[in-house]
Structure formats: structure tokens, C-alpha cells
Amino acid sequence: MELVLADAGSLLDRHPLAFDLLVILGAAVAGCFGALVGLGGGILVTPLLVLGCGMDMKTAMGASLLAVIATSSGAAANRTKDSLSNYRVGMFLEVAATIGAVVGALLAALADPAWLALLFGCLLIVTAILTWRKKEDTLTHHLPVDPMSKRLRLDSRYETRDGWVRYHIQRPMPGFAVMIAAGMISGLLGIGSGVLKVVAMDSLMKMPFRVSTTTSNFMIGLTAVASVSVYTAQGFMDPLVAAPVLLGIVPGAMIGARLVTVLKVRMLRTLFLLALLIIAAQMLFRGFGELVPT
Amino acid sequence: MTGVSQKFQRRMLRTLLAVALGLLLWGLIRLWMDGIGHHAALAEFARLDTIAHFLRAILRAEPVALLAAGMALVAVTPALRLLLLFIDFAAQRDALYAVICVVVGAVIVVGGVIRLP
Numbered sequence: 001m002e003l004v005l006a007d008a009g010s011l012l013d014r015h016p017l018a019f020d021l022l023v024i025l026g027a028a029v030a031g032c033f034g035a036l037v038g039l040g041g042g043i044l045v046t047p048l049l050v051l052g053c054g055m056d057m058k059t060a061m062g063a064s065l066l067a068v069i070a071t072s073s074g075a076a077a078n079r080t081k082d083s084l085s086n087y088r089v090g091m092f093l094e095v096a097a098t099i100g101a102v103v104g105a106l107l108a109a110l111a112d113p114a115w116l117a118l119l120f121g122c123l124l125i126v127t128a129i130l131t132w133r134k135k136e137d138t139l140t141h142h143l144p145v146d147p148m149s150k151r152l153r154l155d156s157r158y159e160t161r162d163g164w165v166r167y168h169i170q171r172p173m174p175g176f177a178v179m180i181a182a183g184m185i186s187g188l189l190g191i192g193s194g195v196l197k198v199v200a201m202d203s204l205m206k207m208p209f210r211v212s213t214t215t216s217n218f219m220i221g222l223t224a225v226a227s228v229s230v231y232t233a234q235g236f237m238d239p240l241v242a243a244p245v246l247l248g249i250v251p252g253a254m255i256g257a258r259l260v261t262v263l264k265v266r267m268l269r270t271l272f273l274l275a276l277l278i279i280a281a282q283m284l285f286r287g288f289g290e291l292v293p294t
Numbered sequence: 295m296t297g298v299s300q301k302f303q304r305r306m307l308r309t310l311l312a313v314a315l316g317l318l319l320w321g322l323i324r325l326w327m328d329g330i331g332h333h334a335a336l337a338e339f340a341r342l343d344t345i346a347h348f349l350r351a352i353l354r355a356e357p358v359a360l361l362a363a364g365m366a367l368v369a370v371t372p373a374l375r376l377l378l379l380f381i382d383f384a385a386q387r388d389a390l391y392a393v394i395c396v397v398v399g400a401v402i403v404v405g406g407v408i409r410l411p
Contacts, residue, residue: 016325016326016331016332017326020322020326066365066368066369069368069369069371069372070311070314070368070371072372073307073310073311073368073371073372073375074307074311076303076304076307076375077304077307077308077311078304078308079304087379087382087391088391091379091391091394091395091398092394094394094398095394095397095398095401098398098401098402098405099401101405102401102404102405102408105405106408106410109410110410152390153390218375221371221372221375222372222375222376222398222402224372225369225372225373225402226401226402226405227405228369229402229403229405229406230405230406230408232369232406233405233406233407233408233409234409234410237365238336238339239321239335239339239358239361239362239365240325240332240335240336240361242361242365243318243321243322243361243364243365244322246314246315246318246364246365246368247315247318247319247322250311250315
């Protein structure tokens, strides 16, 4: 069953107020749940606009990228202490991620929206699986010093309850290569691809999980702005779609960040991941439906 | 990043996001009140093709220009964080990472000027 609630093109033309209120509310819920489970919320904006409102895939992805930037900057604005981010690693990897994002966004401009919907569906499934893995900080100070990391001065330390802990970054060049792919996915599908970045930094480069999440939060904003510049140049930015998304997602993410200390997140996380899989199925159904007309 | 830079960054981001949301809300309310439809708004948006047009429209508080200004403010926040980081690395005489900041900024600018046929 397709989840199209309304023909957004006509809804936006005939009832702009109803469209705006629907999108503001939906984006607020997406931002809130995204913050609760540790995703940006941008990943839910595209399905909200495409499946929920029947919007064009590329316009929805443009709005989603702006939402990614807003949640990334909003999180940085509300963080009281930023001793965790490793800006050297972030900037080193951002060279790859922004190049990938520009290439991905250019590919998105040329791609068939049906294929983008299929890819998005697959990505949602991968995101659900990766988010399911519960991660803890693992101590990496015992790992050997990587010569390339030493040359790039990537090794650092972070503060814990027991004091400062040193860590050594491993395999920076494979991490760089993975970031090109993460950037391309970000540009191609209009998401922050924070989950992929965290996996690369945490599993491949052996960066402590908390450090990789805060560094990734800084990175996704920059990667998204690289894609936004391409989307704007190609005419995929619609202010009437982006405005209500931004008005909803920023307060939603702020509420979610406050609720995360109060609510039992485990149950919500399970429900959220189930919802992600249902949305993935809807996106795949839509993509196949457009590729194979009945 | 130094403590001073972090504090400044937090204040800057909060201010920019608050102003951006204010502009977006103002623009949307004006659109509702003026009854401007989707296609008319898109046509207005396409006309904001130069900085001079954009600034004139902002000064006249045209709804679509207000929305565009709000979107631009949101989009500029990571670029400003990059600029702060560049200043920070330059102040530490860390030439390698200052250059990396410039490279990332250049990639973002190049992305915005490429036009597909």
C-alpha cells in the first residue's frame, strides 16, 4: 500500500497553509525522533516529503540537505563542551567527503528519480542495521602509532570521568577512501550520511565512538553544504518546501535532545528502527513501481 | 579549537539559526497573507538571480526573498564554522590544516558554479 497522503503539488498550490502545517509537524517529529535515536532526522525528511506529501524526489532531497545542516549547526550551538571533536581528523576526511558530495549531487541531478528512490530504500535498511548495533567506547591507546596518522598529527585525547584518555588513529587513507563514498551517498540521496561516517571512523580508524559521533556531527554540515551548493545551482531548491521543513526540524531536534535524558530511549529506538524499515519498503515499492509501470 | 572560539561559535550559530527561523516564519506568514501560490513563488525565487536583486527584494521584505534569506543563513552556518576553524589553525601556525580548510572551502564553491547541460 502506498503511503501517499495527498498530492502535494496541488496541495501546495490550493492549500499552502495546510501543506506548511503538515510539513512543519512532520519535520518536528522527524527531528525529535532523530535526536532521540542519534540520527540527524534528515533521513526522515525525504520520505516525509516524497511518500507523505507526494513531492518530487530531488526537491525533497534539497530540503533534506538544508535540514541536515540545520540539525548539525543546532547541535553544535547547544553543546556546552566541545573537547571531544577531533577537528584535524574531521578536516582531513572532509576533503574526501566534500569532493564525494559534489560528485554525488551532480549524479543525483542526472539520475532517474525512480533509481534514487530504490537507492534511498536500500540506504534506509543499511542505516537501520548500523544504528541497531549498540556501541560503547573502546580504549585504543594500546594500538600502535600509525605512521601516516603521526605525519598528519591525527592522534589526540579526550576527556572521560577518569581523566584524559589518549587514542591513536589507525588506517587514515582507507578512512579517506570510505569518506569519498560517504560524501557521494550524501550528495546522491540528500542525507548527512553520519551513520556511515561514524562507522568508518569508529570501526576502520579505531576512533573512540563518542569522539567519532561529535566529529561526524561537525562533518555532516560541511558535506551537506557542498551538496546544497550543487542542488541550488541545478535548481532543486524550493523555498516553499525547505522553509516549513526547517521551521519544524530545528525545534523538533532541540526537544528530542532534551527528552533523550528523560525518556527510555531503548523502546523508542526499536520502534524507530521498525518505522525506518517500513519506510524503506515504501521507498523500494515506489521506486519499483515507477521503473516497472503496470 | 580554543575555548574562546568555541564560545564565539556557539553564540554565532544560535544567533544565525534564530534569525534564519525568524525570517522563514515571517516569509511564510507573508506568503499566506498575500496568497502567493507555489508557481508564482518559484518564479519570484528564480528572479533573485543577482545579489542586487536579492538585496532589493529583502529591503522590500518580499516573502520569497525572506524565505531565501532564511535558507541562505542556514546554509552559511557550516561555512562560517569552517572559517572559524581556518582562523584557529592559522593562529596556531598550523599551515597544513589551514590549507586543508581552504581546499574544502574551494570544493564547496566549485560545486556551486558547475552547471550541467
